[in-house]
Amino acid sequence: MHHGDLAEVTILFFTDTGLIRLEDKEIILSRQSKLCLTYMCEHEGNIVSKESLHDACWKKHGAVVSDNTVRQTLFRIRKSLASLDVEGEILETLGYMGYRLKPGCITLVSDSQNYSLPERHDSVNQNQETSAISVSDTSKSAVKKKPANIKLRVLTLLLCCLFFIAGLLIRGQQLIHPLRYGESLQLNGHTILFSQYVENDKHESATRVNYWLNKMQVSITPQSKIYINADRGNAINFFVCNGEIELATTFCQTFAVIGRNHP
Missing domain, CATH: 3.30.160 (Double Stranded RNA Binding Domain)
Incomplete structure (x- = not known):
């Protein structure tokens, strides 16, 4: 189900955890995507060049990457926003000029632990209900997923290392022959x-x-x-x-x- 016009859409972006949320849909961004989306939100409505993105989100943190890496990161952000089923393009690509984030679409939340969702109208019953729903539990559950992902990555890395070492040993046995x-x-x-x-x-x-x-x-x-x-x-x-x-x-x-x- 697609949400309404962009003017009526407000996506919550919790900058401390990298969680983006629209009503009942949410997704967690990677660290690099979180940095880039935060920078774009701070400059919403303005054209942001690849160079300024590179300097603010990579060079400032001691990393130098290619233009293709910047494009790929913006692509992943756009894909994450699209997964929230919002109609229209929030993050625009303006050719060689750079990128522009449409203003008023994303609300930055710096502290997810102390943030409560605002009141909203129920479109079916036309009754006002106060939804003082804290997203701290959601954020915590999102944070809890990270250790599991880290363990999976470490396990995958260990398995790759074991396969690599086993390959070297097998290759060595094939290449090294004792002389008698x-x-x-x-x-x-x-x-x-x-x-x-x-x-x-x-x-x-x-x-x-x-x-x-x-x-x-x-x-x-x-x-x-x-x-x-x-x-x-x-x-x-x-x-x-x-x-x-x-x-x-x-x-x-x-x-x-x-x-x-x-x-």
């Missing part, structure tokens, strides 16, 4: 060891490594050991260490070669 060196081979006086990921012929792999070490003029001593980590297709990866790889004092060079550019 078994069979060894002697070539040109050097010891060459092969991991379980060497799929090509081991003698051919050793010959290929020796070719690249000579081509790149890598310095090798009699104590040096060569560890071939992987040899699949045309890609080969190996270490050249100055001793046993298990020792903490051992220094290793890493080589990765793609292609078979050797005799």
Whole structure:
């Protein structure tokens, strides 16, 4: 059911809780929407630019946002007002000029705890009834909803973190593979060891490594050991260490070669 003309409509806006109410309909605004609507109410009837909104509702509070964020916040405010079933547009968009809140449509209430609704006429019985209904209970119930929403957000954040950590662990297990060196081979006086990921012929792999070490003029001593980590297709990866790889004092060079550019 839509309410009457805007001139006959008075929406209550409780600035301490962010609650907006029209008769039996109400909605709670987010903190940012509450700040913006409060600023628009303080300047009702006047054109408010995006820049002044940005400065008053974001920059003043230590935040810098884009024009799109300002537009989205105003859109959410307009959507919240529309949910009260008011005919006509209360918050107008005036192109590049900015926005204008129609005067006399929203009444600001700074203290919801001590506010009582005014008397009103019953249109059906034509009898005057004093409705000294305090909205403090409504405001309190609205405030009570916030902890539940906060708990839900915290729980959602924790679940997201758990899924993220689990994803990292699974991804790590897929990417990290232990190297175990078994069979060894002697070539040109050097010891060459092969991991379980060497799929090509081991003698051919050793010959290929020796070719690249000579081509790149890598310095090798009699104590040096060569560890071939992987040899699949045309890609080969190996270490050249100055001793046993298990020792903490051992220094290793890493080589990765793609292609078979050797005799």
